[in-house]
Amino acid sequence: MRILLAPDSFKEAASAEAIAQAMARGIKRGNPQAECWLMPLSDGGEGLTHALVHATGGTLHDVETVDAVGRPIIAQFGFLGNKHTSCIAVVELASASGLERVSPADRNALVASTFGTGLLIRAAIDAGADRIVLGLGGSATTDGGTGLAHAFGFRFLDAHDSDIPLGGGALVDLARIDDSRVSDSIKNVPIVLACDVTNPLTGPEGAAHVFAPQKGATATQVELLDQGLANLARAIMQYNGRDIEHTPGAGAAGGTGGGMLGLFNATVKPGIELVLNLAHGREACAWADVVITGEGSIDSQTPYGKVPSGIAKLAQSQGKPTIAIGGTVTRDPHTVEALNKAGIIATFGIAPGPADLTTLIANTERNVEITCAAIASTLRITAATSPCESA
Template sequence: MKFVLAPDSFKESMTAAEAVAAMERGVRSVFPDAVCIAAPMADGGEGTADALVAALGGTLVTAEVQDALGRTVPATYGFVAAEELAVVEIAAAAGIHLVAVVDRDPRIASTFGVGQLIIDALDRGARRFIVGLGGSVTNDGGAGMLQALGARLLDVDGAELPRGGAALARLARIDLSGIDPRLAGTTFGIACDVTNPLLGPGGASRVFGPQKGADETAMAELDAALGAFASVVTSTTGREVATVAGAGAAGGLGAAFLAFFDSTMRRGVDVVMEASHLPESMAGADIVFTGEGSIDAQTLGGKTPLGVAETAARHGIPVIAFAGRVGEGAEALYGRGFAALIPIVPGVCTLEEALAAGAANLEKAVATTCRLLTVPQHSRP
């Protein structure tokens, strides 16, 4: 039999690669000669670089960059030399987890470090990027990233703006003459699972600003500043980004990618599946195993197991999903390509115990499922 093993991470318990390994042990305990295709997955968020590095045989690279407040931090990204591919999670440089709550101020926070990561990857030979937009503490429309890449953001007097979203209220012109020329031949696959526009009640500042430290006054200030930025972006590039779905992701970083680079924004899991060649891996498979820490109604919003199931359905392959928790609303997934949803926790235990035993529990659940696959199918008279 041929199995495709395509789980996401089980947060705080297993990486996607560790989940694949546990699944394979479970399969081989029943089908020792099975063909097992390892395809660790992610949806563009945390763990995307790890998953693609494991799937494609790349490496994890660490570069010294500046965080959102300009402090030097080590940031890790994935690099697959054979495919000239870099996998960047913007949170590695501009992440909310890097800035204490009391220090968060989206008026001055910058995506400069994201640009530094891109430069480091270009220096290594990357010509394709997968960028996961999620977990940012910034609201600068990607201005800091552009500055790191060589663009100059100027006021009416020709003076360069300081970093941060609030300064964009004074933006008059964007000078691209110094931007890194290698970007002209580089493509960006943007993994994004939000559809917020750049501006307005559903935009970056209003929806995501509060968690980044913005009060009502700061939200209004930042929304107006991003409006000024959007206007200059359109006059510079000819591209309208203010109302584009996803432009408001990561504090408007989505807008910068869409306006200035050869970028395609798609659902995160679709970007990862394509980059890891998952559709091709499914050719001739008998069954697909997927999963993640929790499967419930939110899975229908485009999380990894759903993307895997949709792809398998196009190949006519059944999918079984495993989860630490199968929650409310999960039954709706049975109409979306799933043959079974299997909880892996065998009995009553604490959360800490379940997380610690995650790999062993997943292996046992997969083995039990495989034994069921060996049961003969008898037809009724």
């Protein structure tokens, strides 16, 4: 039996690669004769770089940069392998400007900046990249991508032609954008934004109102950030005529989606579709008899743009079934029906029994292994007793 192991990370517990390896150990315990293809995935957030580098046989590169509050860190970008016709670098915003980089005590919603991600992309271009895949997810910022743009030479000026500070809180003072220090070659580098949200830049469903509270913003700061992003949209309209305020996905990563669409040669694609294309997901599904996927929580969001539903739909198009596992699994009938329509025929929770969250997180890989061993044993018995096998 050929089994494709294609999980997302289990957030705050284990990376997608670690989960895939735990799955493989479990499969071999349950069915030593099974063949496994490990394809750790991402929907554009944390783990995107490692997932695509792993899938394509690419390379990782360390870069000295800064986190969202300006502290020196080492982050990574990757070059894709598989002899792509262009030199594609993959960067995830969370690597440098991610929320998990900053402890709750150090989070500052008004000054958090994407400047470090800009340095990371610059390093990739300096190393030869002629196309960038940028994963939008897990950010600690609400600066509309202005920090990132600042790293390339864009200037954001107030009414007195003075540079405003980094961070979303300063955008309320933005009067105009100056690109005299930005080369055309930089502005023209194709950037594909891997994004799994469709939020606009501003308003009740925008970047500030929906995402800034989890980044430490108070209610008053949310309103200030929303005003700043609206101001950025007006400044971009004045700068080049692009209307980005209500574009789906503009609100991703604290408005970085909007800033990239407004200032760079950027396009938005659903994260999981982009990843599956670059990782040769169609070929992997064609090879497999069954797919096992998973993420930390199989819930009402899973059927819509998340890794399990993305790989399941691709497998379903080739007549292959998908099984999903998760740290928690909903039994809500409407969600179960949506999962079934997406091609997920069964879901399994990995928790062995009642336990506190800290213990469950600490034992995630072990519990994944045990769960997959049971699934593999069941699949082996089913295959052995099916009419096709016994004939």
